[in-house]
Amino acid sequence: MSRSLSQIPGGDSLPGGVDPLALLQVGLRPSAAAYVEAGPPLSLEEARAMLPAYEVQRLIGQGGMGSVFAAVQRDLQRRVAIKVLSPALAETPGLSPRFRHESRLMASLKHPGVVQVYEAGETAEGHLYYAMEFVDGEDLASRLRRGKLPLEEAVPLIAQVADALHAAHQLGIVHRDVKPANVFLSADGPPRLGDFGLALTAEQAAEALRLTRPGTTVGTTEYAAPEQLSRAHAVSPASDVFSLGVLAYEVLTGELPRGNFDPPSLRNPEVDASFDSVVLRALQTDPARRYADAGKFREAFLHAADRPRQQALRDQALRRKMVRRARVVAVLAVVSLVTGGSAVLAWKARREAETRRAAAEAAEQHMAGLLQFLLTDLRQRLEPTGNLGAMDSVLEKAAEHFRRAYDESGRTPEAALKLADVLVVKGDVIGVRGMNTEADALYTEALELCEAARDAAPQDTERALRVIAALRDRTEHRMASGRHAEALADARLMLGEADALAARDVDTRAVHAQAAAHRAIGHALGYIEGGTPEAGEEYDRAQAILRGLLGKTPNDVIYAGELAELDMSQGSNAEAQGDYPGMLRHFTAFHDHVLKHYSRDSNMYSHAAFRMGVALQKLGRAEDSLPYFTDALRIAEHEAAAMPGHKGLLNHVSWCARLLAQSYENLGRREEAEALRTREAEVNALLSAPGK
Incomplete structure (x- = not known):
């Protein structure tokens, strides 16, 4: 029966380089008693005498398990690090087999992101050793002590570590000690994952749960999964995912996720909110609620990091907002009212000379152009600088005007809908400015106003459609701000409203709303799960509805465009699942649509x-x-x-x-x-x- 070996004491570190213990402690840790009995480390002279095939240059580090030396392999002139098991520990029951097991595990992992083992053996004096890749750099823990990494370095690093860990999981190996000190940074390649001394196969993990004494901790407390601390479950790849989630949180924010911690985007404004759901899922207490392995985590993380896809989602929402014709009229009426100037004077002059109807039509046309300028040209010019204050100021005055009008009307449904229009457009603007909590409150208030108007006339189709539109607005905002679970709940409410309306009214807008709801559900599922068959099924339902609508009106460019955008979503979902032929099929359909309707230079x-x-x-x-x-x-x-x-x-x-x-x-x-x-x-x- 093997002993539980854990809770090592600390060790020395070389200044300005790789923490030697991060290499030295590759191997199952001895108990404190074994550490005391380990005796003095090998001297440089002893190492040179027992390793004649290597030019042993210097001691990198030493600790309870033995010594690690920097050397050059003479026949290949290759720089290596050689780990030698401490002579005093060679007789400790279970340690020599563990040392051999560790070197075999590392040698089996042929991955550029894992420290490679070149040779393992036993010296003539009976000392076990193995030679491994020499990583010329520092470990991630040392780097983080100097401050958090720039985002453009942090994101690929996390993905690369996850990829290396996935290679272990594919071979049935659980690392059990993923942490920054075990990630080595190199100037000439990807980060390397090392220290497989605690690593176990799935079978060994189950046996370890049976044999480990209660209260024993395996791994490093700050990064260990709850089941490693409580011994409530056998460790699994999901245990490594928890540790990877802690590492990702620390790399993105510079902090450890302790207690009731905030999502990463709230601790570091540079981090996109799309990363929040990925990291928080990895940090779930229940292993069953985490990603099953590091490969699933990596796919979801890269999905969140897909900046073009994120931008396309925002662009898509903006394009839809531009077709809110009723809102254009309402908001621009108040913009003219509160801003004054030549446009208002001209409108008054025309009103005196023309009929009321003609004047209203002219005003609406002018106002529509002005709002389009606010939400497109002006927005595009100001968004890169973050200066959307001018638009916010105008819309704040508009909100004040319509809120007052709503109260003065006795809170009629008509006034409620006009106020809702302004609140949604204001939410759009401050949402772009990153004021997500305030924007969400505006979308929620607009939804409540639309529901009140609908409840006053339950059979009114137009008012039912307004509720659906308000749910869609809030769904899109919550998706863009990373609140994917709440967006999914809104999308399902939206589908319920659309189904109820379609059941009693043959209006094609109700059917179109059903397609939009299925699409929104697919988007949310895709982001929460990192790509799932369920998301694809929702996209399929939306496409089937749109094809039916397009069959009745073959020249409808809106339906055709939405079908093509669904192919883009289907392609991204297929990519996240590793279905690359399906990804190409859907992206080809999207490409062909764009080629038909847009310039090759667009x-x-x-x-x-x-x-x-x-x-x-x-x-x-x-x-x-x-x-x-x-x-x-x-x-x-x-x-x-x-x-x-x-x-x-x-x-x-x-x-x-x-x-x-x-x-x-x-x-x-x-x-x-x-x-x-x-x-x-x-x-x-x-x-x-x-x-x-």
């Missing part, structure tokens, strides 16, 4: 081409992806030059350059790839620069 085509490139790259068709990525980057560069500082456009340029570089690297075309990596770095520097 921003829309840039996004369609980019997605084609991603799908082809995922399928290993790097050569075929080149023209798509090239087109996407060419258009993105042109758009970004026309609107300097626009964050969304710069994000798109960065991603296009990055993935085009990857395709060139896959083809061995290093020179082209290096030029693109340089461009990506330039753009990322612009994205990281503080706004003016």
Whole structure:
């Protein structure tokens, strides 16, 4: 029966380099008693004498398990780190088999993100050792002590660590000690995951649960999963996911998630809210509620990091907001009222000369143009700088006017709907400014106003549609602000309202609302789960409804456009599930629609081409992806030059350059790839620069 070996004492560290204990303590930790009995470490002279095949250069570190030396393998002239089991511990029951087990586990993991073992053996004197990859750098814990990483470094690092851990999980290995001290940063490659001394196979994990003494902790307390601390369940890949979630939280925020902690985006404003649900799911107390393994975590994390997809979601919401014709009239009426100036004077002059009807039509036309300017041209100019205060000021006056009118009317349904219009548009504007809590309150108030108006006339189709529209507004906002579970609840409420309306009214708008609700449910499921068959089924339902509507009105560009956008969503969902042929099929349908309705030089085509490139790259068709990525980057560069500082456009340029570089690297075309990596770095520097 093997002993439980845990709770090691501390050790020395080399200043300014890799913590030697992070390498030294690769192996199941001895008890405190074993540590005391370990005796003095090997001297440099002893190591050189017993390892003649290596040029042993210096001692990297020492501790309770033995010593680690920097060396050069003589025959291959390869730099290595050699770990030698402490002679005094060689006779400790269970330690020698554990040491051999550890070296075999690490050697079985042929992954660029795992510290590689080259050789293992026993010296003539009977000392166990193994030689491993020498990582010239520092560990992540040392780096974090100097402050949190820039976001453009933090996101790929977390994904790379998850990828390395996934390689272990695929072989049935549970690491059990994922933490920053066991992640080694190198200047010439990806971060390396080391210290598999506590690692177990699934069978060993079940046996360890049976044999481990109650109250024994395996791993590092701050990063260990609850089941590692309580011994309530056998450890599993989900246990490593918890530790990975702690590491991700710390890398993104510079803090550990202790007590009642905030989501990462609230601790670091640079972190997009889309990461919150991924990290918080990884930190669930119940292992069954976490991602099953590091691969699932990585897919969800990269899904959240897909900046072009996030931007497309925001653009899609903005396009829909621009067709709110009733709101255009209501809001612009008050804008003219409260802002004054030549437009109002001209309107008054025309009113005196024309009939009331003609004057109203002219005013509405002018007002519609003004609101379009507010929500498109002016917004695009101000959004990169964060200066949307001018729009907010006008809309605040509008809200005050309609709130007063609502009270003075005796709170009639008509006045309630006008106030709801203004509150939604104001919510749109302050939501873009990042005031998500305040925006959510406005959408909620607008929904309550629409429900009150509907309840006053339950059979009124128009008022029922207004409730559905208000739910859709709040759903879209909650999706964009990372509140995906709440968005899913709203989307299901929206479907219930749409189903009830469609059951009693043949109005095609009710059927269209059903499609929108299924699509919203699919979006939320996709973000919560990181891509699921259930999300695909919701998208299928939405597409089936839209095809039926399009069959009745074949030239309806709105239905056709929404069908194409659903193919884009289907493609992203397929990607998250690893279904790359399905991803290509859906992205091809979206691409063909865009090619039919937009110019090859349009921003829309840039996004369609980019997605084609991603799908082809995922399928290993790097050569075929080149023209798509090239087109996407060419258009993105042109758009970004026309609107300097626009964050969304710069994000798109960065991603296009990055993935085009990857395709060139896959083809061995290093020179082209290096030029693109340089461009990506330039753009990322612009994205990281503080706004003016």
